Amino acid sequence: MTGHVLAIDQGTTSSRAIMFADQANIQTVAQREFTQHFPQSGWVEHDAMEILDTVLATVREVIEKSGEGSAPAAIGITNQRETTIIWDRETGKPIHNAIVWQDRRTAPFCEQLRADGLDTLFTKRTGLLLDPYFSGTKIRWLLDNVEGARAAAEAGKLAFGTVDSFLIWHLTGENRHVTDATNASRTLCYNISTNQWDEELLGHLGVPISLMPEVLDCADDFGVTDPAIFGSAIPILGVAGDQQAATIGQACFEPGMFKSTYGTGCFALLNTGDDRVQSKNRMLTTIAYRLGGKTTYALEGSIFIAGAAVQWLRDGLGIITHAHESGTLADTADDSQRVYLVPAFTGLGAPHWDAEARGAIFGLTRNSGPAEFARAALESVCYQTRDLLHAMQRDWAHSGDTVLRVDGGMVASDWTMQFLSDILDAPVDRPKILETTALGAAWLAGERAGVWPDAAGFADGWALDRRFEPAMHEDDRESLYAGWNDAVSRSLTVR
Numbered sequence: 001m002t003g004h005v006l007a008i009d010q011g012t013t014s015s016r017a018i019m020f021a022d023q024a025n026i027q028t029v030a031q032r033e034f035t036q037h038f039p040q041s042g043w044v045e046h047d048a049m050e051i052l053d054t055v056l057a058t059v060r061e062v063i064e065k066s067g068e069g070s071a072p073a074a075i076g077i078t079n080q081r082e083t084t085i086i087w088d089r090e091t092g093k094p095i096h097n098a099i100v101w102q103d104r105r106t107a108p109f110c111e112q113l114r115a116d117g118l119d120t121l122f123t124k125r126t127g128l129l130l131d132p133y134f135s136g137t138k139i140r141w142l143l144d145n146v147e148g149a150r151a152a153a154e155a156g157k158l159a160f161g162t163v164d165s166f167l168i169w170h171l172t173g174e175n176r177h178v179t180d181a182t183n184a185s186r187t188l189c190y191n192i193s194t195n196q197w198d199e200e201l202l203g204h205l206g207v208p209i210s211l212m213p214e215v216l217d218c219a220d221d222f223g224v225t226d227p228a229i230f231g232s233a234i235p236i237l238g239v240a241g242d243q244q245a246a247t248i249g250q251a252c253f254e255p256g257m258f259k260s261t262y263g264t265g266c267f268a269l270l271n272t273g274d275d276r277v278q279s280k281n282r283m284l285t286t287i288a289y290r291l292g293g294k295t296t297y298a299l300e301g302s303i304f305i306a307g308a309a310v311q312w313l314r315d316g317l318g319i320i321t322h323a324h325e326s327g328t329l330a331d332t333a334d335d336s337q338r339v340y341l342v343p344a345f346t347g348l349g350a351p352h353w354d355a356e357a358r359g360a361i362f363g364l365t366r367n368s369g370p371a372e373f374a375r376a377a378l379e380s381v382c383y384q385t386r387d388l389l390h391a392m393q394r395d396w397a398h399s400g401d402t403v404l405r406v407d408g409g410m411v412a413s414d415w416t417m418q419f420l421s422d423i424l425d426a427p428v429d430r431p432k433i434l435e436t437t438a439l440g441a442a443w444l445a446g447e448r449a450g451v452w453p454d455a456a457g458f459a460d461g462w463a464l465d466r467r468f469e470p471a472m473h474e475d476d477r478e479s480l481y482a483g484w485n486d487a488v489s490r491s492l493t494v495r
Helices: 048-066 107-115 119-126 135-145 149-154 163-171 199-205 242-249 307-317 325-330 370-395 414-424 436-449 455-460 474-491
Strands: 005-010 014-022 025-033 074-079 085-088 158-161 178-180 214-216 236-241 258-262 266-273 284-291 294-303 340-342 360-362 404-407 428-431 464-468
Touching: 005 048, 005 163, 005 436, 014 048, 014 436, 025 048, 048 163, 074 163, 074 242, 074 436, 085 135, 085 149, 085 163, 107 119, 107 135, 119 199, 135 149, 135 199, 149 158, 158 163, 163 178, 163 236, 178 236, 236 242, 236 436, 242 258, 242 266, 242 284, 242 294, 242 436, 258 370, 258 436, 266 284, 266 370, 294 370, 307 370, 325 370, 325 414, 340 370, 340 474, 360 474, 370 414, 370 474, 404 414, 414 428, 414 464, 414 474, 436 455
Parallel strands: 005 074, 074 236, 178 214, 258 404, 404 428
Antiparallel strands: 005 014, 014 025, 085 158, 258 266, 266 294, 284 294, 340 360, 428 464
16 A cells, blocks of 8 residues: 555635645645635625535546556545535535635624623533634524525434535545534534533524534544545545644644644644643634544634735735735835734634624825735734734643744745744744645544554654744834734724
């Protein structure tokens, strides 16, 4: 059996398939974007069948390009988390577009649950906050707003899943309705202490337990692909939500290790080991991974807009043609200007959790132009990361001196990574392999298949590309950050 493992990386704006020859070598990559739907302000949807089509197309392309001798020993899947799909068990077709994690339509229901005094109960059992971000209230919305959905669900005719579950259902010929512990932990329905669906929480949400998938470890037997799909039966042996997969891909297996991923949003996870830390600073407590039945926990901070701010520069303002131009443009900005972008395009995530906040720009002068906008967009991601890091350090005294491991599309920008190190006053490590989300899913599957090393061996193979060290004067750092905090305070609706 070869060491080849195929990773499906199903993200918010595109689906990718990557064939790894081993943990250090990417052999083939294929990618397809898909349509973003915005039916109302604050609403974000995807066509789940279009997502499936892009996954099938990219996997077939990678298998074909990889050629003979590169047949994968296993498939690992990582996916955009919280995005919610309900489908008909008989036809396999969704009853509605997928409601994306960014969607804010269920904010009134979250407020109702808080008014009923249920926020403490949900947080205690799930580690999450009552926010539209998570899947549970999205499930409720679909059942209440799609004609006939609730009756069909109560009759056992429908299935719920995050994107991983929907893909596995179809890849296995509709034989497996399963998910992993990390994706389950993002639903508002899963008790992360008992590792079970919580029937009391499901009752408060109005969600029948018959909708819910079986929950497995991250490295487990999720089923085998229907041979008619890819030409052979390939076992699916690894699944993790994208941020947990990136944590694994960064080899953050020890308590105190910290990673941040810069994709559409920004998501920082701090491994807390066996310690299920209850945040006092509005961080999330979540499952980092579950292996061999043993749960490892993490503190997580979620920023809704990171790379999406660069997309806004490109698609909304038209001041850059390609995302990679943002750092170069920012480097030409006028240093005497203090322009702040608060990118609350879909509300603010941690530590504010203000679903109704909206984006704003402060500090504009007559001389402000594209360069200042670009710099403000990139800096906003770094300021938000500092917000998260400081909150986590207050929550968990064992965090100590932090070295941040980074990944995602934005980390290719040296300018952004240097500013990140400067504003954090901490080293920032960029790995040689930036595809850490896919790599984490590949490791789960490869280790389970017996063709990749164990966790210790995988960690030994993690390789550094560059370390960025802080070089900013303390007074400048604190002055800049004070300006950011002032800008955010002016944007909040929840005070």
